[in-house]
Amino acid sequence: MLAHAFLAVTTAHAHDTEPADGLLPLTVNEVRHLLVRLALQRPKPSDAFVLAWSWWRRRHQARAQASHYRRQATALQLN
Incomplete structure (x- = not known):
């Protein structure tokens, strides 16, 4: 539950600070995916x-x- 709250707050912050340059805004699932890929996955991609x-x-x-x-x-x- 705490982890989901962290992801929700992070996503809300990204919506406020990230420019909308033709990208979909960050979602909770995308933030979770990025955290897992950047911090936990081994072997770690760049x-x-x-x-x-x-x-x-x-x-x-x-x-x-x-x-x-x-x-x-x-x-x-057309209809």
Whole structure:
């Protein structure tokens, strides 16, 4: 329970401080994933790789979400 509270607070702080440059905001699951990858996983991948992968994944999710919304809007306009 305490761990989830920590993740929730960390995520809320990231929403306030992180610029929205076409990325989805950090989620509790993403923060948990980053902490595990950066602190606990052995053999440890480079920090730069883990952060770059997180950035790529969030960017990809944002593009997919935008595409989905455009497609849904187009379908509604056709009806």
